[in-house]
Amino acid sequence: xxxxxxxxxxxxxxxxxxxxxxxxxxxxxxxxxxxxxxxxxxxxxxxxxxxxxxxxxxxxxxxxxxxxxxxxxxxxxxxxxxxxxxxxxxxxxxxxxxxxxxxxxxxxxxxxxxxxxxxxxxxxxxxxxxxxxxxxxxxxxxxxxxxxxxxxxxxxxxxxxxx
Amino acid sequence: xxxxxxxxxxxxxxxxxxxxxxxxxxxxxxxxxxxxxxxxxxxxxxxxxxxxxxxxxxxxxxxxxxxxxxxxxxxxxxxxxxxxxxxxxxxxxxxxxxxxxxxxxxxxxxxxxxxxxxxxxxxxxxxxxxxxxxxxxxxxxxxxxxxxxxxxxxxxxxxxxxxxxxxxxxxxxxxxxxxxxxxxxxxxxxxxxxxxxxxxxxxxxxxxxxxxxxxxxxxxxxxxxxxxxxxxxxxxxxxxxxxxxxxxxxxxxxxxxxxxxxxxxxxxxxxxxxxxxxxxxxxxxxxxxxxxxxxxxxxxxxxxxxxxxxxxxxxxxxxxxxxxxxxxxxxxxxxxxxxxxxxxxxxxxxxxxxxxxxxxxxxxxxxxxxxxxxxxxxxxxxxxxxxxxxxxxxxxxxxxxxxxxxxxxxxxxxxxxxxxxxxxxxxxxxxxxxxxxxxxxxxxxxxxxxxxxxxxxxxxxxxxxxxxxxxxxxxxxxxxxxxxxxxxxxxxxxxxxxxxxxxxxxxxxxxxxxxxxxxxxxxxxxxxxxxxxxxxxxxxxxxxxxxxxxxxxxxxxxxxxxxxxxxxxxxxx
Ligand SMILES: Cc1cc2nc3c(=O)[nH]c(=O)nc-3n(C[C@H](O)[C@H](O)[C@H](O)COP(=O)(O)OP(=O)(O)OC[C@H]3O[C@@H](n4cnc5c(N)ncnc54)[C@H](O)[C@@H]3O)c2cc1C
Ligand SMILES: Cc1ncc(C[n+]2csc(CCOP(=O)(O)OP(=O)(O)O)c2C)c(N)n1
Ligand SMILES: [Mg+2]
Numbered sequence: 190x191x192x193x194x195x196x197x198x199x200x201x202x203x204x205x206x207x208x209x210x211x212x213x214x215x216x217x218x219x220x221x222x223x224x225x226x227x228x229x230x231x232x233x234x235x236x237x238x239x240x241x242x243x244x245x246x247x248x249x250x251x252x253x254x255x256x257x258x259x260x261x262x263x264x265x266x267x268x269x270x271x272x273x274x275x276x277x278x279x280x281x282x283x284x285x286x287x288x289x290x291x292x293x294x295x296x297x298x299x300x301x302x303x304x305x306x307x308x309x310x311x312x313x314x315x316x317x318x319x320x321x322x323x324x325x326x327x328x329x330x331x332x333x334x335x336x337x338x339x340x341x342x343x344x345x346x347x348x349x350x351x352x
Numbered sequence: 353x354x355x356x357x358x359x360x361x362x363x364x365x366x367x368x369x370x371x372x373x374x375x376x377x378x379x380x381x382x383x384x385x386x387x388x389x390x391x392x393x394x395x396x397x398x399x400x401x402x403x404x405x406x407x408x409x410x411x412x413x414x415x416x417x418x419x420x421x422x423x424x425x426x427x428x429x430x431x432x433x434x435x436x437x438x439x440x441x442x443x444x445x446x447x448x449x450x451x452x453x454x455x456x457x458x459x460x461x462x463x464x465x466x467x468x469x470x471x472x473x474x475x476x477x478x479x480x481x482x483x484x485x486x487x488x489x490x491x492x493x494x495x496x497x498x499x500x501x502x503x504x505x506x507x508x509x510x511x512x513x514x515x516x517x518x519x520x521x522x523x524x525x526x527x528x529x530x531x532x533x534x535x536x537x538x539x540x541x542x543x544x545x546x547x548x549x550x551x552x553x554x555x556x557x558x559x560x561x562x563x564x565x566x567x568x569x570x571x572x573x574x575x576x577x578x579x580x581x582x583x584x585x586x587x588x589x590x591x592x593x594x595x596x597x598x599x600x601x602x603x604x605x606x607x608x609x610x611x612x613x614x615x616x617x618x619x620x621x622x623x624x625x626x627x628x629x630x631x632x633x634x635x636x637x638x639x640x641x642x643x644x645x646x647x648x649x650x651x652x653x654x655x656x657x658x659x660x661x662x663x664x665x666x667x668x669x670x671x672x673x674x675x676x677x678x679x680x681x682x683x684x685x686x687x688x689x690x691x692x693x694x695x696x697x698x699x700x701x702x703x704x705x706x707x708x709x710x711x712x713x714x715x716x717x718x719x720x721x722x723x724x725x726x727x728x729x730x731x732x733x734x735x736x737x738x739x740x741x742x743x744x745x746x747x748x749x750x751x752x753x754x755x756x757x758x759x760x761x762x763x764x765x766x767x768x769x770x771x772x773x774x775x776x777x778x779x780x781x782x783x784x785x786x787x788x789x790x791x792x793x794x795x796x797x798x799x800x801x802x803x804x805x806x807x808x809x810x811x812x813x814x815x816x817x818x819x820x821x822x823x824x825x826x827x828x829x830x831x832x833x834x835x836x837x838x839x840x841x842x843x844x845x846x847x848x849x850x851x852x853x854x855x856x857x858x859x860x861x862x863x864x865x866x867x868x869x870x871x872x873x874x875x876x877x878x879x880x881x882x883x884x885x886x887x888x889x890x891x892x893x894x895x896x897x898x899x900x901x902x903x904x905x906x907x908x909x910x911x912x913x914x915x916x917x918x919x920x921x922x923x924x925x
Contacts, residue, residue: 199536203471203481206472206475207475210475210476214476247663248660248664252660254659254660255658255660257479257480257500257536258536259536260535260536352535
């Protein structure tokens with residue numbers, strides 16, 4: 190099952206490599222990973238997505254919690270949550286295709302953020318599924334380059350992850 | 353405020369932490385620190401002959417005293433030589449602080465002379481690591497390192513120190529913090545009282561209970577309360593290899609060690625139990641055999657400070673996250689206050705059944721009459737010669753298992769061996785650490801002719817510091833444990849397990865300035881042991897030739913249940 194694990198940790202060199210090490214040591218793959226400081230500059234928020242059964246995830250979260258720099262951790266997939274990923278994508282846009290691409294971008298509520306005579310650069314935010322769907326609709330043949338931030342997530346409602 | 357260089361800060365912080373002894377080896381990257389050490393006399397530095405030995409010595413010191421062991425090594429090869437010892441301490445949860453030198457910070461990452469990414473190498477084998485970036489951070493970093501190493505589930509902590517951060521030219525104000533507080537690290541201080549109550553209820557209901565106590569009881573100073581609880585309830589007790597001494601080995605409620613080479617009765621009791629009280633033990637694969645066949649009828653109470661060990665290998669029915677000492681103390685109090693007791697009749701029947709198992713096997717072995725002596729006889733002679741009251745360190749192999757089976761440890765911190773990593777070469781240097789901690793104590797190192805050669809250079813350190821260790825070399829002229837597996841699983845094909853061209857250990861010991869003794873015949877053994885242990889201020893190397901064909905039994909049958917064992921070369925359960 191796909192999981193979104195969100196971690197609040199000390200913003201210190203070395204912290205990230207310890208988190209990643211726990212996964213690679215066990216041969217678990219990290220699908221996506223994002224990390225940036227929070228409103229408190231001494232803390233970073235790290236969000237990662239991975240696949241695993243309950244037992245694997247329990248083991249990995251217990252071991253993540255043991256890392257000295259990890260302050261708090263939550264498996265967002267255990268409750269209602271919002272997830273978003275940002276994508277920048279260069280799409281071939283010539284002739285009749287220009288209008289077609291523009292329409293698709295509008296349907297997906299994306300924005301064209303850069304334009305040349307033959308290329309649109311599209312910005313799109315949403316769940317990972319939505320980004321996949323956009324690429325699927327445009328078609329691999331039209332897509333020149335894709336860059337995705339990886340998933341960020343937050344719990345719905347009053348629940349907060351803070352110290 | 354007083355101003356100190358980084359090197360002086362390191363040494364002063366050790367003093368302020370109460371460190372009396374450190375084990376190390378000098379080199380370019382740590383010369384400033386060595387110079388600061390030279391100019392004081394509160395912290396004694398022990399010069400080993402190989403950095404691996406420094407870590408094992410610090411480790412032995414820690415295991416014997418409960419205080420953290422401290423190591424100082426230079427960058428590059430000095431640091432990498434220490435890696436095996438750090439991993440050894442990590443696997444057995446031993447508190448240790450390792451200071452490693454590093455190249456100048458502006459050279460890091462450029463393949464500078466004697467540069468290795470020690471923090472990177474050690475990431476999976478330390479509880480935590482630090483790298484000094486600012487000189488002024490040193491006091492707090494040292495304080496945190498000791499705090500992390502010694503609290504919660506103990507473990508080694510590394511501080512990597514670039515040479516420029518110890519320069520005598522930069523002096524900054526020094527103050528050692530009185531306390532540390534870390535928002536991201538707070539080991540559990542108390543077990544949940546509701547869970548403890550639940551566990552006590554289960555104990556009262558039990559008809560076939562057993563206490564399975566591990567190294568955590570020793571690490572967490574819980575032996576006294578464990579013994580009290582077991583006696584109050586009249587429960588049988590078994591110890592892991594790491595837990596030996598946590599419960600008195602000669603007590604009638606003691607079943608011996610459990611697991612792969614555990615006693616017949618301990619493994620039978622575990623398998624047939626209806627309640628297992630696991631205390632500071634981590635359900636290691638050397639204990640459980642196949643986890644799916646593990647103790648089918650047992651309810652499991654698991655007490656451990658580290659939540660990650662609970663339900664890791666075997667699911668716990670009553671998990672208790674907390675320090676053994678407090679949890680056991682609360683349990684004792686609850687039992688004492690309660691009028692309830694487990695069903696006496698049921699327990700009596702349980703003890704009768706246990707008695708049957710004890711009589712059926714115990715730790716039988718056959719002697720050879722006039723032929724070569726058996727390794728078990730050597731350990732029994734050691735037990736007699738030391739009146740069961742020595743510190744015994746061990747290397748890794750058959751001799752280790754025989755020592756664990758046949759030396760009865762009545763006190764915690766007396767049995768010192770590498771269980772989790774199984775590091776050959778651990779025995780002699782760890783014995784040095786013990787002897788430094790207790791200069792007047794009897795310290796014996798049980799070893800094999802394979803293992804002893806992995807750190808034999810330390811005989812020189814022993815001479816320099818006058819350490820009167822007694823080395824009991826159980827010489828079976830083979831890598832016996834490997835050979836046993838080859839006998840049992842590889843059709844007797846002894847691939848590379850034969851120790852050819854052995855040195856004359858007696859002359860070797862003498863060349864190092866010690867006393868050497870060789871024993872070949874059983875009738876000489878006791879007298880030789882008495883003689884060796886009467887030489888109170890000399891290191892004696894006893895080279896004792898034993899039957900090379902002996903195996904360690906009982907031995908779990910791979911992938912079976914706990915009760916599935918080989919009991920000798922021909923008998924199985
Ligand atoms: C050749 C060989 C053969 C072996 N055969 C056997 C065998 O037959 N039987 C056997 O038992 N072992 C055997 N071992 C050892 C085995 O590999 C493990 O090292 C051992 O079983 C682990 O012991 P333990 O469960 O007591 O845990 P330890 O490694 O001692 O771990 C201690 C546990 O206690 C916890 N703890 C620490 N401090 C506290 C505290 N204050 N409060 C609460 N909990 C705490 C820790 O979190 C940890 O879970 C063998 C090793 C070798 C090399
Ligand atoms: C450093 C290291 N290398 C290899 C091993 C694998 N190993 C385990 S026991 C053993 C044989 C030990 O021989 P010896 O010290 O003579 O002890 P014996 O089993 O003969 O009593 C070996 C090679 C190990 N545990 N440690
Ligand atoms: Mg041998």
